[in-house]
Amino acid sequence: MSSRTLPLLFINLGGEMLYILDQRLRAQNIPPDKAKKVMNDIITTMFNKKFLEELFKPQELYSKKALRTVFDRLAHASIMRLNQASMDKLYDLMTMAFKYQVLLCPRPKDILLVSFNHMDAIKDFVKDTPSILGQVDETYRQLIEMYTALSSGEFQLIRQTLLIFFQDMHIRVSIFLKDKVQNSNGRFVLPTSGPVPHGTLVPCLIRMFSCSGEEVMRRQFSNGGNYTAALREGSFEIFGDRVTKLGTNMYSVSRPVETHMTGTSKNSAQHTKVNVAPNPLAKEELNMLAKLMGGLEVQKPGNADNGFRVNLFSTDEEEEEALISRPDDLLYGVINIQATKDQQANAELAKIMGQFAESGEQSPSSSSKGDDLLAMMDGL
Amino acid sequence: MYRKEKSIQIKNSASALYNNLGVLRIAPRRLTCFTAVHANVVNMVSASWDGLNYSHRQLQSKEPNVATSTSLIMQAAFCALPSRDLLVVTSQKGIQMYESDGSTMVYWHALDTPETNTGQGMFARGISAVCESFICVGVSTGAILVFDVPSKGSNITLADVIEGHKESITDMASECCGGEVCVADLVSADDGGNLCVWKAGEEFSLLNHIPGFDISCSSVKLWKGTAVAGYGTGQIRLYEAVTGILHAEVNAHARWIYSLDVAPFSGLLLSAAEDSLVRVWLLSMSPESHSVEIGHLHNECVTDTQICGAKFCDSDGYAFAVTGYDLSEIIRYTQS
Numbered sequence: 001m002s003s004r005t006l007p008l009l010f011i012n013l014g015g016e017m018l019y020i021l022d023q024r025l026r027a028q029n030i031p032p033d034k035a036k037k038v039m040n041d042i043i044t045t046m047f048n049k050k051f052l053e054e055l056f057k058p059q060e061l062y063s064k065k066a067l068r069t070v071f072d073r074l075a076h077a078s079i080m081r082l083n084q085a086s087m088d089k090l091y092d093l094m095t096m097a098f099k100y101q102v103l104l105c106p107r108p109k110d111i112l113l114v115s116f117n118h119m120d121a122i123k124d125f126v127k128d129t130p131s132i133l134g135q136v137d138e139t140y141r142q143l144i145e146m147y148t149a150l151s152s153g154e155f156q157l158i159r160q161t162l163l164i165f166f167q168d169m170h171i172r173v174s175i176f177l178k179d180k181v182q183n184s185n186g187r188f189v190l191p192t193s194g195p196v197p198h199g200t201l202v203p204c205l206i207r208m209f210s211c212s213g214e215e216v217m218r219r220q221f222s223n224g225g226n227y228t229a230a231l232r233e234g235s236f237e238i239f240g241d242r243v244t245k246l247g248t249n250m251y252s253v254s255r256p257v258e259t260h261m262t263g264t265s266k267n268s269a270q271h272t273k274v275n276v277a278p279n280p281l282a283k284e285e286l287n288m289l290a291k292l293m294g295g296l297e298v299q300k301p302g303n304a305d306n307g308f309r310v311n312l313f314s315t316d317e318e319e320e321e322a323l324i325s326r327p328d329d330l331l332y333g334v335i336n337i338q339a340t341k342d343q344q345a346n347a348e349l350a351k352i353m354g355q356f357a358e359s360g361e362q363s364p365s366s367s368s369k370g371d372d373l374l375a376m377m378d379g380l
Numbered sequence: 381m382y383r384k385e386k387s388i389q390i391k392n393s394a395s396a397l398y399n400n401l402g403v404l405r406i407a408p409r410r411l412t413c414f415t416a417v418h419a420n421v422v423n424m425v426s427a428s429w430d431g432l433n434y435s436h437r438q439l440q441s442k443e444p445n446v447a448t449s450t451s452l453i454m455q456a457a458f459c460a461l462p463s464r465d466l467l468v469v470t471s472q473k474g475i476q477m478y479e480s481d482g483s484t485m486v487y488w489h490a491l492d493t494p495e496t497n498t499g500q501g502m503f504a505r506g507i508s509a510v511c512e513s514f515i516c517v518g519v520s521t522g523a524i525l526v527f528d529v530p531s532k533g534s535n536i537t538l539a540d541v542i543e544g545h546k547e548s549i550t551d552m553a554s555e556c557c558g559g560e561v562c563v564a565d566l567v568s569a570d571d572g573g574n575l576c577v578w579k580a581g582e583e584f585s586l587l588n589h590i591p592g593f594d595i596s597c598s599s600v601k602l603w604k605g606t607a608v609a610g611y612g613t614g615q616i617r618l619y620e621a622v623t624g625i626l627h628a629e630v631n632a633h634a635r636w637i638y639s640l641d642v643a644p645f646s647g648l649l650l651s652a653a654e655d656s657l658v659r660v661w662l663l664s665m666s667p668e669s670h671s672v673e674i675g676h677l678h679n680e681c682v683t684d685t686q687i688c689g690a691k692f693c694d695s696d697g698y699a700f701a702v703t704g705y706d707l708s709e710i711i712r713y714t715q716s
Contacts, residue, residue: 058501060501107636108612151572151594152612153547153570156636163705167395167705168392168706190683192657203631203634206630206675208628213626223679224657
């Protein structure tokens with residue numbers, strides 16, 4: 001499958017995460033300066049130079065567990081705190097939103113337009129902060145460099161790789177149900193009407209040609225749908241009209257974020273645990289995560305002055321209830337890395353931490369950062 | 381024209397892969413075998429014709445001798461040779477061949493790992509039985525591997541590697557001509573929409589190259605010397621294989637075509653796409669012009685499903701079966 005899938009997966013999921021957090025921060029009336037700091041901190045971490053370098057290398061997709069762990073860390077790259085239930089719900093929403101976008105993309109190449117929609121919104125979030133803006137622009141350039149030259153077949157392979165990642169996920173999302181883009185069984189509505197993709201013609205015509213190339217017959221047939229001609233193509237440049245609405249922010253303060261947990265376990269009978277998670281101590285994955293963690297300014301949780309908790313539910317009780325009643329097949333096993341037990345990994349980590357200390361990303365004392373890192377990695 | 385029958389449940393949902401349905405009709409045992417790929421597993425189900433017995437089996441893409449490593453499967457297809465039937469499974473790591481009931485693996489071929497890590501990744505895709513004893517498998521580099529298959533046993537050998545494509549192979553098809561002599565034995569398609577037409581033998585020779593339009597050709601079939609090709613734009617094109625003459629062009633689907641199949645005795649053509657539609661067409665050879673014609677017969681809509689596999693269950697096209705992304709069943713239709 002495609003080894004160019006991870007950047008698109010990460011950037012689009014990250015974008016959805018920011019939309020949701022932005023909505024919750026406003027809904028919970030978090031003071032604007034704190035809210036802005038949260039968004040800036042997360043975006044800075046997302047587009048950290050070293051992280052992106054690693055991200056854009058050709059590689060296989062991470063396992064679901066590994067990717068979830070990366071987003072766990074990302075969500076906590078600021079003074080904001082999320083309880084387990086809220087983090088689970090956040091991740092459900094992010095993944096179902098991107099699954100929807102991937103499925104509904106008229107052409108595989110349109111996934112790049114969806115990514116640009118997310119990037120455009122992220123750029124808007126940080127438009128007042130030039131330092132981060134620079135990182136975002138750099139990411140645009142990397143996306144353009146890597147993806148605009150790909151053929152349609154290669155994009156379809158990326159899409160197929162993403163669809164395998166999202167296979168069998170049917171969590172119901174309130175906003176999708178209300179907009180009637182998702183059925184009550186969790187499956188998305190695929191309309192047989194509307195504009196055809198750019199480059200496709202409305203199905204209905206059969207043309208036949210003689211040996212000399214002359215058209216000798218035209219026939220029409222009924223296509224069983226209600227299609228119209230394609231819209232103009234979206235822009236693949238740093239600035240431009242993307243045309244598609246997929247990947248734009250569908251949340252606002254008045255449209256709350258909810259998921260329905262009941263009814264989804266019907267599908268669990270059909271889940272055999274096919275995606276055997278690769279060894280969580282696989283060096284590549286550990287390095288990537290460690291680098292991400294190593295680059296963070298670790299804020300001690302529970303710091304009364306700065307820290308605050310964001311709730312993805314309407315009340316604390318709802319959040320507690322959600323944690324208890326989450327169906328087994330939807331538990332995300334977050335990786336707890338036993339770095340202290342694995343000597344080799346330990347050495348790697350120390351080396352990486354050393355790199356970051358030198359590059360000037362200092363926390364008050366680098367030794368305490370090391371302790372925090374290891375303290376974070378609980379034994380199983 | 382067709383009515384829906386009882387679906388067959390499979391253990392996992394089908395993945396979004398081209399031509400993701402294999403069908404083998406075993407008349408002496410009055411059953412039909414189906415395969416659908418889910419990530420790194422092939423789900424097999426044998427259905428008895430009386431509808432009473434279903435037996436399931438799953439094959440993983442683990443290569444022998446490597447305990448932990450698995451890889452994603454690109455395609456699984458039955459190859460019906462005169463002497464035996466085999467199930468061929470292609471993945472990122474290599475090619476596996478099983479007895480048609482999936483009970484024993486008879487051959488394993490590992491793909492070479494490329495020197496540089498290209499963004500595409502290495503994989504095998506595109507499977508076809510050719511003539512008496514060949515099985516051809518395409519590779520993401522554009523090469524086609526030709527395997528020589530003895531009438532029984534596991535002494536399968538790689539006989540040839542033919543180069544005609546520069547882009548990833550997507551699908552391949554051949555034609556059993558019965559008593560007649562066929563000019564074209566094999567047609568192969570790639571991600572650029574290019575088609576290569578081959579003559580099989582001790583050495584395969586390239587008869588024709590039909591250039592594409594930078595749009596992937598995801599599925600191709602061969603019928604009476606006509607290459608029937610389905611493209612990412614939703615178009616179907618009919619070419620006279622050996623000459624490359626375009627005889628018909630159909631704006632068939634509103635989305636990427638994922639699967640084509642031909643019922644050789646009747647000339648029925650099945651096309652299925654991401655647009656949730658399966659369409660049935662009729663191919664016929666016009667007696668005046670000796671060229672192929674196509675007419676539309678029937679549509680079936682599988683609501684809210686991106687179809688990834690559609691195949692006739694018999695050579696007349698009396699019945700066909702369909703798989704879709706995230707769907708854990710094989711949907712069947714029979715002529716009414």
